[in-house]
Amino acid sequence: MARIVVGVDGSEHSKQALAWAGTYAEQVGADLQVLMVWDNPGRDMWLPHVPPQGDPLVLTRQALRRMVDAVLGPSPTIRVEPMAVEGAPAHTLVDAAAGAELLVVGNRGRGGFAGVLLGSVSFHCVSHAPCPVVVVRGRVPGRPPASEPG
Numbered sequence: 386m387a388r389i390v391v392g393v394d395g396s397e398h399s400k401q402a403l404a405w406a407g408t409y410a411e412q413v414g415a416d417l418q419v420l421m422v423w424d425n426p427g428r429d430m431w432l433p434h435v436p437p438q439g440d441p442l443v444l445t446r447q448a449l450r451r452m453v454d455a456v457l458g459p460s461p462t463i464r465v466e467p468m469a470v471e472g473a474p475a476h477t478l479v480d481a482a483a484g485a486e487l488l489v490v491g492n493r494g495r496g497g498f499a500g501v502l503l504g505s506v507s508f509h510c511v512s513h514a515p516c517p518v519v520v521v522r523g524r525v526p527g528r529p530p531a532s533e534p535g
């Protein structure tokens with residue numbers, strides 16, 4: 386069965402990427418793997434970081450579940466595999482795309498640099514993915530389209 390991978394980070398942009406990927410997977414009859422990568426801030430540091438309240442991977446899994454339910458509904462017609470993992474988001478998405486038909490990401494995420502058209506994760510994906518990549522540039526409610534300043 387063909388597999389489509391989509392990355393979500395909780396942002397509205399990634400919600401739109403998930404919605405697009407869900408519709409497309411339905412149209413082509415593919416399975417949908419939804420990846421939310423928890424970027425451990427202490428991973429590459431010498432000092433131990435202060436862990437947040439609760440197991441971050443459990444919290445990530447819960448956030449992912451909520452997002453999948455909200456965007457695709459509680460009983461989607463396609464096979465959906467939500468995956469919460471720890472790692473560097475860009476590399477993890479590219480690795481997960483091995484053997485997939487398509488990798489789907491939003492053009493931006495939760496990062497805060499105004500005016501940037503493509504975030505570092507989506508940039509890395511279009512540069513390094515082993516399969517075709519779709520960057521979803523949707524209109525995010527309450528924000529101007531990505532091509533407009535502000």
Ligand SMILES: Nc1ncnc2c1ncn2[C@@H]1O[C@H](COP(=O)(O)OP(=O)(O)OP(=O)(O)O)[C@@H](O)[C@H]1O
Nearest residue numbers: 392393394422490491493494495496504505506507
């Ligand atoms: N931690 C993550 N797990 C899964 N997918 C992610 C993650 N971070 C980003 N993505 C995917 O990449 C898309 C673009 O996000 P990206 O992080 O590149 O933009 P940004 O947050 O605006 O910029 P930056 O992170 O470089 O400051 C998101 O819409 C999502 O599809």
Ligand SMILES: [Mg+2]
Nearest residue numbers: 494495496504
């Ligand atoms: Mg980001």
